[in-house]
Amino acid sequence: MASLRQIKTKISSVKGTSRIMSAMKLISAVKLKRAQDLLVAYRPYSDAYQDTTMSVAKRCDQKWHPLLRKSDDPKKLHLVFVTSDRGLCGSFNSSLIRKLETYLVTDTKSYEEVTFSFLGRRGRDHFEREGISVASNYTGITERNYSQISEKVSEELIREFIKGDSDEVILVYNYFKSALTQEITYEKVLPIETDSEGEDETLVDYLYEPKRKGILNVLLPQYVQVRVQRAIQESMTSEHAARMTAMENATSNANDVIKNLTLLYNKTRQAMITTELMDIVNGTEALSKGGSE
Numbered sequence: 319m320a321s322l323r324q325i326k327t328k329i330s331s332v333k334g335t336s337r338i339m340s341a342m343k344l345i346s347a348v349k350l351k352r353a354q355d356l357l358v359a360y361r362p363y364s365d366a367y368q369d370t371t372m373s374v375a376k377r378c379d380q381k382w383h384p385l386l387r388k389s390d391d392p393k394k395l396h397l398v399f400v401t402s403d404r405g406l407c408g409s410f411n412s413s414l415i416r417k418l419e420t421y422l423v424t425d426t427k428s429y430e431e432v433t434f435s436f437l438g439r440r441g442r443d444h445f446e447r448e449g450i451s452v453a454s455n456y457t458g459i460t461e462r463n464y465s466q467i468s469e470k471v472s473e474e475l476i477r478e479f480i481k482g483d484s485d486e487v488i489l490v491y492n493y494f495k496s497a498l499t500q501e502i503t504y505e506k507v508l509p510i511e512t513d514s515e516g517e518d519e520t521l522v523d524y525l526y527e528p529k530r531k532g533i534l535n536v537l538l539p540q541y542v543q544v545r546v547q548r549a550i551q552e553s554m555t556s557e558h559a560a561r562m563t564a565m566e567n568a569t570s571n572a573n574d575v576i577k578n579l580t581l582l583y584n585k586t587r588q589a590m591i592t593t594e595l596m597d598i599v600n601g602t603e604a605l606s607k608g609g610s611e
Contacts, residue, residue: 325582329583339569342565343569346561350558353461353558354494356551357552361548364544364545367540375510377524383531384480385480386509386510388509389485389486393429394433395429395485396432397434397490398488398489399435399437400441401414401440402438402439402440402557404440406561413502414441415440418490418502433451435474437459437471438457438553464550464551468543468546468547472542472546473539473543475507476539476542487507491503491553492560494559503549505545507545
């Protein structure tokens with residue numbers, strides 16, 4: 319049985335851990351609020367930009383712009399995998415990695431080459447041991463620099479796609495649904511596809527000012543940058559939500575441990591007091607019997 323000093327030391331240690339977890343929960347809650355506000359403000363813009371781009375792309379031939387080029391038999395896949403740099407966020411990264419590993423086994427058999435770009439250290443650290451082909455990786459993504467990083471990533475993806483080094487580009491990230499729920503998402507950004515089946519005969523083309531080519535040269539590359547930035551924002555918000563939830567659970571578990579250790583401390587202390595009282599009673603009886611003789 320542990321001594322009172324050992325139990326007291328454990329209680330003190332767990333209380334310190336509980337205070338740290340509670341502080342991290344509060345910090346994550348503040349970061350979540352800020353990231354969620356940015357995401358909620360950006361979602362309508364990104365959705366509207368996507369609708370506009372798709373509407374214009376429906377009225378364009380694949381030959382009009384290289385980003386509309388669709389391969390009949392795609393063999394080169396580029397995956398942009400968005401994770402976090404740090405841990406202590408529950409199953410945010412591990413669940414994402416497991417699902418991507420399953421996806422690689424079940425859904426990429428038709429491709430001859432799969433290339434990765436990593437946004438975040440956790441995904442890179444896991445897959446770099448697998449001997450995969452890595453195009454680029456970015457770490458240290460924050461609310462201050464995600465816009466610049468998304469611009470760099472989109473430029474690299476566009477340049478690679480135009481050169482023919484990739485036939486398809488898919489973003490893999492956690493979509494933020496609520497503070498308790500994040501959903502893994504696979505989003506194809508290149509080639510820019512349209513759902514125009516059965517609508518070609520009814521489509522009426524736009525009037526372009528100044529020219530169609532000039533508008534496409536601006537609209538389509540910017541669309542890729544918007545989708546990459548949206549994926550980064552979704553992932554950052556999901557990370558803060560997952561970390562806040564994980565720290566809340568850790569704090570609750572620490573408090574349960576403290577209660578159990580306190581109960582053990584009291585039981586041990588009571589047992590020691592009872593033992594001492596028994597020793598005193600036995601000693602008194604022994605002295606009493608000795609005196610009567």
